[in-house]
Amino acid sequence: MEDNDHLRSLKALTADDAVWEGFNPSAWRAIPPEDKVVKIAESSFATQDQNEAADYASDDSAPMVLNHHKLTKAERAKYGISVDRTRQHLVEDQEIPRNRPLEKLEKVKWKQTGLAMGDVSSEGDVFVAWRLVTSYPDMFVGKVNGSRAAPFFTVKALHQKCDWDLYYIYAPPQMNIDKAVILVPTYQFQHVLDAVNAKLDTQLTIPPGRNEGRFKMTFGFGNTPRPRFLGRSSNGASFRKLVKSTPGPHQDDDISKVAQADLDNFQHLIARTRADRKSRKRSDRNRSKRIASHKAWGQSIKRVQRYLGLRQRVVAAEIADGVDKPAVLDLSEPTSVKPENSVMFLAVxxxxxxxxxxxxxxxxxxxxxxxxxxxxxxxxxxxxxxPYIRARHFRVKENSWAVNRRYVHGCPERFSFGRSEFVRQAQIEPILKQLVEGATLTDPVDGMTKQRPVVLVFHEAASDIKYLKLLAYHVEAVRNVLEVVDTRMMHQYLVRSNDSASLASVLNHLSIPYRHLHNAGNDAVYTLQAMVGLAVAKRLKSLEKVAAKATQTHIPYNEFKHGEGEGWTSNEDDDGGDPDDSFRSVFSSENEGAIW
Structure with a gap:
């Protein structure tokens, strides 16, 4: 665009042409004289420890900083001008510029504090507690990015790309906190977030809202103590050494004469550095229970595999001798392992x-x-x-008029695997007793008829066992019941989910066709089919994992975090152990309110 045309377009934007009098349209695109450009280059390479006044004291330095934007890429290269390095003078000494390349973020070197151990920090310095730095991914990041970011927030990883200036402060005696609270400057934590964001292409930030203050803490109001310098740590070893050598409370930090309001504020600050301690303990306890449940589900599914002949029992001698386990499971051939204990599965x-x-x-x-x-x-x-699953469907004669319509669509008349039998409620208990306790097997060794072990199978065991109690049948008292299996939990273990799924969802996941659910006879059959399908699917998945591990040199962090770290997986040397008879106490009459 010519200068005159450009001037006319500018005048068209305003109602008053007078404002443009004396405006030279050529000046806005002019390149500064060469001697000034050279000065720009010299200024842009000034050392970082020059203060801002020295950098911009002269009158002509400001326009030079602005004029570098008018240079073409070739002209910048000619005079050795770097846009990034010129902009660097426009930020404070310790501020970390956003969107810098990862290699620059990783090579940052902080200016020395000039403090000795025990020296008090400057007024207005902003800090964050070290415990919040290391727990940031777990407490303030979602599950997906949290697992990705977690490896960068260990003590070792936090020291790999930058050093940390450590400070300490003691809580008032009345808070009964003996150890000093370790703090670091917030700008150093922000640098870590920038580096992780550049590495993972994420947008991790200091949490907004009420948690923001926990990452931007200032001390010293009303003559209350300010953090004292501990030292600079460059690796995990120096960090631990410094923390171990933390001096005791300083005599100048006496709070006996501090006003009560200021003391309350100080206590509140200290409490926020150690916040969530009780909830964290509670969370840890809940996590431990959750992991224990996951492991128990895994043990259960392995025992089911043994009972079906999909897995063999491992003895100590085999582990010591390194006996090879089967690398594949050929579903088109009978299994080479004999089903353990000749179990009879019975679903209710x-x-x-x-x-x-x-x-x-x-x-x-x-x-x-x-x-x-x-x-x-x-x-x-x-x-x-x-096809080897046999089923019976009993309808309680005196209650046959009651058919579910409101929440589920009951279909008691649509039993798909035989003919329904109408019986009185009092007859259910002896029928169950005959089917479970009357199950026998001829011993191939001595030819004697013996009571055989039975594994009871449910989908949501707690609910069905509660109903069996109403029918006067107590599974926990039956001696030949080996254990209780819940297909809901088997499915949760297979898909690694803490959320339970309906029987229909499990069948869909396994691609098992079904019809007329909420008929008790049909549901019992489909529960057994689901048990078999889940056991086979998990066995195939385990063998695939064994084959993959043979080529791995390490366990991926995500697999450790959400697999072994959460109890979702175990090695092949673990065969599921002995049958779990805890159901006898869980479902006893003294614990009717207990949850399975």
Whole structure:
């Protein structure tokens, strides 16, 4: 655009042409004289420890900083001008510029504080507690980015790319906190966030809102103590050494004469550096319980695999001798492992009226005899074993009028695996007793008929066992019940989820076709099918993991964090252990309110 055309376009934007009198349209695009450009280059390479007054004391330095934007890329290269280095003088000494390349962020060197150990910090310095720095990914970042960022916030990783200036401060005696609180400058923590963001392409920030103050703390109001310098740590070893050598409370930090209001504010500040201590302990306890549950679910699914012949029992001698485990599971061939204990699986489902949960309307029972499938290939998802599942469907005669319509669509008349049987409620208990306790097996060694072990299978065991108690049947008292298996928890372990899924969702996940759910007989059959499908799917997944581990040199952090670290996985030397008979105490009459 020509100068005159440009001037006319500017005048068109305003109502008063007079404001443009004397304006030279050529000046805005002019390149400064060469001698001034050279001065720009010299100024841009000034050392970082020059103060701002020295950098910009002359009158002609300001326009030079502005004029460098008018130079072309070739002209900047000619005179050795770097835009980034010129801008560097426009920020405070310790501020970390945003969007800098990762290599520059990783090579930062802080100016020396000029303080000796025990010297008090400057008034107005801004700090964050070290415990908040290391716990930042867990406490203030979502699950996805939290797991990605966590490796950068260990003590070792935090020292790999920058040093830390450590400060300490003691809480008032009445707070009963003996150890000093370790603090670091907030700008150094911000630098870490910038470096992690550049590395992971994230947007981690100091939390806004009420938590922001915990990362931007200033001390010393009303003659209360200010943090004292501890030293500069360059690695994990020096950090631990400095913390271990923290001096005791300084005599100048006496708070006996501090006004009560100022003392209350000081206590509040200290409390915020150690906030969430109780909730963290509670969270740790909850996490421990959660991990224990995950491990128990994993043990259960491994034992089911042993009972089905999908996994063999591991003995100590085999572990010591390094006996090779099967690398693949060929579902088109019978398993090479004999089903352990010749177990009979027996699934139970109970339906109750939705308007009165004490009114039992249906009981479904399905069985799978493992001696019948020993020489049968499992097939895809174990579906070759499904025809060996036998089922019975009982409708409680006196309650048959009660059909669920409001919350679930009951279909007691649509039993898909045989004919329904109408019985009185009092007959259910002896029927269950005969099916469970009357299960026998002929011993191949001595030919004697013996009571056989039974594994009870439920989808949401606590609910169905509660209904069985209403029918006067107490599973915890039955001696030949080996253990109780819950397909809901088996599925949670397979998909690594703390959220339970409905039977329909589990069947969909396993691609098992179904119809007429909420019929107790059908649900019992589908529960057994789900158990088989889950056991097969998990066994295949475990063997794939074994094969992958053979080529791995380390465990990926994400796998450790969400796998082994959360109890979702274990090694092949763990076969599930002995049967879990804790259900006898969990479901005893003294613990009717307990949750499975």
């Amino acid at each position: 489902d109970v339906e109750a009226w939705e308007q009165n949960q004490n009114l039992v309307t249906e009981v479904g029972i399905a069985t799978l005899d493992t001696t019948e499938i020993q020489n049968i290939a499992p097939g895809n998802g174990g579906q070759n074993w499904f």
